[in-house]
Amino acid sequence: MNSKKRLNILEYLKKRNVKRFSMFVAIAFVFLIISKLSNDYKQIIHLDVRLVGVEEEIILTEDSLNTINVLVEAKGFALVPYVFNNSKSLVLEVNKDVITKQREYIFDVQKHNFLIEDQLGSSYKILSLKPDTLSLPFSKRASKYVPIAINSNIGYAAGFDIKGDYNLSVDSAKIVGSTDRLKEITHVSTKQLKLKGVNKSIDKTIKLVKIEDVNIFPESVNVSAEVKRFTEGVIEVPIIITNKPKNVVINYFPKTVSVSYYVDLENYNSIMSNDFSVECNFRDISDNQMYFVPKITKSPKFIKRMHIKQKRVDFIKL
Numbered sequence: 079m080n081s082k083k084r085l086n087i088l089e090y091l092k093k094r095n096v097k098r099f100s101m102f103v104a105i106a107f108v109f110l111i112i113s114k115l116s117n118d119y120k121q122i123i124h125l126d127v128r129l130v131g132v133e134e135e136i137i138l139t140e141d142s143l144n145t146i147n148v149l150v151e152a153k154g155f156a157l158v159p160y161v162f163n164n165s166k167s168l169v170l171e172v173n174k175d176v177i178t179k180q181r182e183y184i185f186d187v188q189k190h191n192f193l194i195e196d197q198l199g200s201s202y203k204i205l206s207l208k209p210d211t212l213s214l215p216f217s218k219r220a221s222k223y224v225p226i227a228i229n230s231n232i233g234y235a236a237g238f239d240i241k242g243d244y245n246l247s248v249d250s251a252k253i254v255g256s257t258d259r260l261k262e263i264t265h266v267s268t269k270q271l272k273l274k275g276v277n278k279s280i281d282k283t284i285k286l287v288k289i290e291d292v293n294i295f296p297e298s299v300n301v302s303a304e305v306k307r308f309t310e311g312v313i314e315v316p317i318i319i320t321n322k323p324k325n326v327v328i329n330y331f332p333k334t335v336s337v338s339y340y341v342d343l344e345n346y347n348s349i350m351s352n353d354f355s356v357e358c359n360f361r362d363i364s365d366n367q368m369y370f371v372p373k374i375t376k377s378p379k380f381i382k383r384m385h386i387k388q389k390r391v392d393f394i395k396l
Contacts, residue, residue: 120205121157123148124167124390125194127212129183132172134295137256137365139215146187146212149205150346156201168197176214185212192257197288220257223250226286226299229270235277239382241342247300255292266294279305306342308382315354317372322360330340330358330393335372339384353378356390368393 090157125146129138138144160166170176170185175193177184187194187207195204228244251266256314268284280303286294322328337354354377358370370391377384 093316097152104166109329117154118151119154120149120151120158121160122164123150123160123202124165126165127185127214128167128169129172129176129224130169134252135219135221136294137219139217144212144214146194148198149207150198150202152168152202153203154201168194168199181215181217181281183214183216185214186210187212219254221252221254222260222262223252223262225265227252227265227267228301229267229287231270231272232276232280233274233303235275236276237307237309238305239340239342240280241306241380241382243303243306245302246294246322251286251299252295253289253292254295255289259291263289263292268301270298276305280304306344308342311339311341311346312387313339313349313351313354315351315356316353318357319370320357320359326360327396328393329396330370330391332388332391335391336387337384338375338387339377340382341380341384345378345380349378356386 090192125148127144127146132138145165170184170193172178175185177186188210191204191207194207195202198204224235226245226246226249232240234240241349253260253263253266267287267288271282271284271289273280280301282302283298283300285298287294288294313336315337316334317330317332319328319330335356337356339349341349355375356372358372359377360370370393372386372388372391373388374384
């Protein structure tokens, strides 16, 4: 029994010694890594240039060299992010950081050493930059502005309708593409704005319909409209005969016509007969025709819909 106990104790001590040894090895390894990462190292970082503020019609040549190779010195800790990927974006503003020539942007790398240092960070000391100057060729496409047409399919709740017109955040869009392609385009359309049972004002952002081989700016617009309660009204308006020869005497009937109109409640009580003008043009009648077709020639701008109930005005020559 005593011998078995001694064996168990020895095995236990061996296991504890192995664990302690493993722990010391791990700690030593950690200190070794920290020691190594605390040293200074040299590393080449590839800066991929990204231009911002470029006009929509500008196209950068895809096969152009847009990389700056930077040899830096830094602590190992700072270089850890570049162990598996030694590239980083360098953001340049077209209106501030580069020189624009006829068909290329020029970036003076050496002159903008401070800008590169700032974007890399204070942990990195720049030892060298290549190339000294970066050339970014570009081409320019044609562009023009065209009106935006709203494609709407809106159903209003009973007694409601739009007051006035739709309002767009911008009324025209800039289209960019080949000259021949742009000649064919007279407008751009919104995607369909489809709403049902509308009883309150509209405020929606809707995308513009894409056109093949053409870029559109902006890609979406805000559409707003004032929706109000509407009602129908009817008013008697006197008829005016126009362009009647002086030597012709006529009598016509009726002397007034009923005009029905659709108007928002806020303006309903302000409608007056003299807000409308209904005319019968003597020049519109053909030979042996003994009636006029009355037409509304003046009406309030805020009226939504209107029509004359009497379709004809009879007359006789005296």
